[in-house]
Amino acid sequence: MKERIPTAASEAQLEQLRKEAELNGRVDRPGIRPSGSPFPQATAENGYYGLPLLKPPVWTWEVPLYFFVGGAGGAAAVIGFTARIAGASPKLVRDARWVAAAAANLSTPLLIADLGRPKRFLNMLRIFKPQSPMSVGAWIVAAFGGASTATLIAPPVLADITAAGSAALGLGMATYTGVLIGATAIPVWSRHAHLLPAHFGASALASAASTLELMGNDQRALNRLAMGAAAFETYMGFNIERHREDLASEPLRHGHSGRLIRIGGTLSGPLPLALRLIGGRSKRVRRVAAFASLAGSLITRFAWVAAGKASAKDPRVPLSLRGDGSRSGEPVRQREEKSDPARQQ
């Protein structure tokens, strides 16, 4: 844990350990798993006795809750800015800016609380690493927090400028979390790396529009936005159900995480879509749809984190799949074969 300096004593101790191991350390019993026993063996199919190959995410509830809050806040900033330049009602602009700032100021403590060493959270801002979505994200959150808070308290002319910045950063807030989990070694996440940012973005847009509706804003624009997002979420749900043969996507359909994905998907996709299509003119129906979207978005974020945990525990995917997703029984390179000229063409 601390860096140490090798000394004569420390080296003598290692030397003694080596001698002892040489004398007494040999394992010369047969194993405890006779062939034909019902226990998992260490084989190509089972991996190492079926034990997990990857480490599950250590993230607790703060992170998926942050995905939800931060995404909604980001999309709210976009709505607020657009409403302002389109000359929509001042109440909507004010509400949207308020939601953005509140979400931003809730996001930071959530992220800090999840750190193993919360006091060191500023270490995130020591450097900027474009190849690390976590680093990019930390900067987006910090800048978004500043811009959205400034928009709330600055004088009107200045607020319009910071609102533009807040909206641009809000687009990042709504989508980057999909990149964050997509670009990982967790199979169920990386398999959907090309969809997750859009999925989370749509989810964020739906929850921002829904929150504003529930705050008493009845613009049809909000209804249309929420409808568009729900349509995309419906597509996402179909997409998940369609790839039945895909091993990496199993946690999206089975077990605890599979249940959550389906509940979250129904609440944010087909249900609000149908409600808004059929009863979009009724305020009450729109409120119900808004509630469904919000709950769906929240559950969806928890579902994806749960799916990641389940995915890491299943060694079958990292053991059987090639990078391109096709199955591979092919062993790693054997150097002899490679240097064989007959195999070179």
Add this chain to the structure above:
Amino acid sequence: MAITGFLTDSTLCIGCKACEVACKEWNEVPSDGFVFTALSYDNTAALGHSTWRHVKFVEREPHAGHGGNSPSHVTWEFSSDVCKHCENAGCLEACPTGSIVRTEFGGVYVQPDVCNGCGYCVVTCPFGVVDRRPDDGRAFKCTFCYDRQKFGEQPACAKACPTSSILFGDLEQLQQLADQRIAKLHGEGMTDAKLYDARDTSVGGTHAMFVIRGDERAYNLPPNPEVPTVHLRKAWTSAAVAAGVIALTTLAAFAMERRS
């Protein structure tokens, strides 16, 4: 200083776990609790925040052993696992604080005084190596005995290994040695011996290499490990497209509102 590496040869390993003990002692790694796996004699199970060397016991159908283990019994495959110290290391790329660095010896090192425990390296290691220690809050893994290497000493595990199953030295020399070793084993009839170094994958090779027998998957070594940065392009593209669509639809929605 030269770039260093590990070559761990499972055909020489006798399963004594001296490397595990030496690692724990030198690095003062806390106990991770005694767990009885009931799967084999190996009760360490996996690498983790408090296990930086792990000897795997892969049981085989009985056949005469050629390895360091007793020829009269079931042929064991013992393989001492360790952080691979990847050429393209997922953990290093992902670390947002710059805590994870590449040392002058080519190893991948987590600086404990910088790590803030964000946990992102945990999900970006394709080998399931690095983990966050719950009571401490920071991420831990094999340091390649960076402190010892600075004093010209070999890592504790290599020093304690009684059979030279764990070789430590100049990476390029070890790579040549590995090729010779494989050729020799093949010559002795162990045609299933091979080198695992992930060189033909996006990981781009590892500084800790393994001579193993049989299928690498029985050792929980992934046949095609991927450094997660390969997913960045498609993920950011999706984010950019989504951001554009969100901006435009919002604009369109409010423009329609104005007209109606």
